[in-house]
Amino acid sequence: MAEEKKRIGVMGGTFDPIHIGHLTIAEAAREALRLAEVIFIPAAEPPHKPERRGASAEHRLRLTQLAVESNPFFRALDVEMKREGPSYSYDTLRALVETHGDHADFYFIIGGDELNTIFTWHRILELFSLCHFAAARRKGAPISLTDVRARLGEEVLSRIHCVETPELEISSTDIRRRLQEGRSIRYLVPESVETYIYKEGLYQ
Numbered sequence: 001m002a003e004e005k006k007r008i009g010v011m012g013g014t015f016d017p018i019h020i021g022h023l024t025i026a027e028a029a030r031e032a033l034r035l036a037e038v039i040f041i042p043a044a045e046p047p048h049k050p051e052r053r054g055a056s057a058e059h060r061l062r063l064t065q066l067a068v069e070s071n072p073f074f075r076a077l078d079v080e081m082k083r084e085g086p087s088y089s090y091d092t093l094r095a096l097v098e099t100h101g102d103h104a105d106f107y108f109i110i111g112g113d114e115l116n117t118i119f120t121w122h123r124i125l126e127l128f129s130l131c132h133f134a135a136a137r138r139k140g141a142p143i144s145l146t147d148v149r150a151r152l153g154e155e156v157l158s159r160i161h162c163v164e165t166p167e168l169e170i171s172s173t174d175i176r177r178r179l180q181e182g183r184s185i186r187y188l189v190p191e192s193v194e195t196y197i198y199k200e201g202l203y204q
Contacts, residue, residue, distance in 0.1 A: 026109060040077070044087050
């Protein structure tokens, strides 16, 4: 009898800064897909945001570490910080697969709206061969897979899993704006993240 593979969630992103919305989506995916853990991987050099201005990669990694430390099923990795050049998800998943061998199945957690442009991702068909995708869906908000089917083929649909998540209107952009305007970010980010942001004077 074949050994059941460990299911591992992967959540990548700029995390500039990480907030309660990110954590809520990750927890919903963990529960719905029975994930053994969720790995958070801040992008060192996001390929889709070449002109991005915000906190340094080191600060964003530290913020992510602080955000996940209270959840025993979450952890943050610095794999993209150690790699030069653009932070492509394909390279990251390939490295994780090589590390874990045949003992794990990976579920890349994304926002449902990202499916609208997923076919533009670097080596996307090869990425689908390395992992499943967990697409966060707000209650009552359907996700269309028409473009994905048309551009990438019917076979990839079996590797996309829709996960219903709470509706939280929180964005990193809004948090940065609030900080620049001297407004509160309490309850939008974990307390430890808020403390670090003020201590280091980030986004102000």
